[in-house]
Amino acid sequence: MKFFKSYFSILGLLLLTGCVGNMNPTGGNSSPNYPYFITAEPLEVKKIMVPKGTKLVYEEQFFKEGKQDKMLSEEKLITIEFPTGQPIIWGGVPVTSINKFFNSEMHGFTVYADFEKLSADKKTKFSQLWQSCSNDLGITVKNIGDWSFNTENISDVDDCSVLYQRYFKNNKRQQDFLDEIYSEMLKVGSK
Structure with missing residues (x-):
């Protein structure tokens, strides 16, 4: 010993x-020097209208590094970074980026909020719960080709920062919180 x-x-x-x-x-x-593309005009990516200047980051690919002259396949997309100061509204919350889950067996993504851009009159129970744990929220979906706030496609809230994780199935407090935030998310989607 x-x-x-x-x-x-x-x-x-x-x-x-x-x-x-x-x-x-x-x-x-x-x-890694991931391939990326900067949008020259507003367009739809993963069922989201993204503004001009959005950075689309893709998986590592042979002979493709750094800035690209044209968009690559949406199937290879791992991150959408919205232009500084131009978050999009996702679930009533301004978000700065969306990142596909690293674990390919998990169908989902993490959404990063900018709560400083959320005015008091736009706050909901969903946004307050989200803000209470962090700015990042992990979402599992049925169709990984849709990163929009489509509650028919969203199957669960997987995590809210490291504080609340579905992984810890035996932790009732964590599971109850994630159940509540998911329920409030569905209410926002039904409005």
């Missing part, structure tokens, strides 16, 4: 000081 304590203490120290080497497969702190 003493050996394992010493071993893990040394390993921890090496990791903290960086002596074990970089475990990031892309090298250093860099991220």
